[in-house]
Amino acid sequence: xxxxxxxxxxxxxxxxxxxxxxxxxxxxxxxxxxxxxxxxxxxxxxxxxxxxxxxxxxxxxxxxxxxxxxxxxxxxxxxxxxxxxxxxxxxxxxxxxxxxxxxxxxxxxxxxxxxxxxxxxxxxxxxxxxxxxxxxxxxxxxxxxxxxxxxxxxxxxxxx
Numbered sequence: 077x078x079x080x081x082x083x084x085x086x087x088x089x090x091x092x093x094x095x096x097x098x099x100x101x102x103x104x105x106x107x108x109x110x111x112x113x114x115x116x117x118x119x120x121x122x123x124x125x126x127x128x129x130x131x132x133x134x135x136x137x138x139x140x141x142x143x144x145x146x147x148x149x150x151x152x153x154x155x156x157x158x159x160x161x162x163x164x165x166x167x168x169x170x171x172x173x174x175x176x177x178x179x180x181x182x183x184x185x186x187x188x189x190x191x192x193x194x195x196x197x198x199x200x201x202x203x204x205x206x207x208x209x210x211x212x213x214x215x216x217x218x219x220x221x222x223x224x225x226x227x228x229x230x231x232x233x234x235x236x
Contacts, residue, residue, distance in 0.1 A: 094234070094235070095165070095235070098165075098230070098231055098234035098235050099158070099161050099162060099165050101234055102161045102226070102230035102231045102234070103154065103158035103160075103161040103162075103227075104157075105226050105227075105230050106157040106222070107153055107154040107156075107157030107158070109222045109226050110153075110157060110218065110222055110223050110226075111125075111150075111153055113218045113222050114218070117214050117215070117218065122146070124139070125149070126145075126148075126149030126150050126153065127139050127141060127149055128149065128203075129149035129150075129153050130146070130148040130149035130152060131201075131203055131204070132197075132198070132201035133201070135204070136202075136204055156197075157223075160185075160189050160223065160227060161227050161231070164185055164227050164231065165231055168231065174228065175228070175231060175235060176232070178228035178229045178231070179225055179228070181224075181228055182224040182225035182226070182227060182229060183220050183224055183225055185223075185227065186219035186220040186221070186222070187216065187219065187224070188224075189223055189224060190215060190220075190223075193219075194212065
């Protein structure tokens with residue numbers, strides 16, 4: 077069954093379960109690979125990285141919050157990854173080409189996610205960090221190579 081037919085007819089309990097499993101797997105893969113990439117790119121330890129992510133909600137004090145704020149940061153990080161995955165999956169129900177051409181369209185989706193994060197999410201968050209062109213470009217590359225393609229490719233493979 078072609079990807080488009082499988083997605084548009086996802087009404088049986090088995091197909092619905094398959095969709096949920098695919099979305100969970102893609103979100104987990106994306107969040108994990110993106111987290112590892114962020115650790116490598118930032119050069120900070122895992123606790124500091126995820127405390128910084130928690131600062132989007134808690135502000136700069138999250139860096140003093142210990143393990144609790146690091147765990148909150150992990151939860152927020154994966155929530156964003158799952159949210160991006162759900163958006164891609166939802167769009168793929170109307171545009172099956174998103175799963176049929178997962179790699180190139182995943183790269184484009186990564187760019188979209190990066191711009192959404194930088195120009196919508198971060199500005200309305202409590203993150204207090206000056207703009208850095210280098211950081212912006214490194215994160216853009218991570219989103220193009222890791223975030224978008226991992227979502228698109230995982231969904232494409234699991235929903236065949």
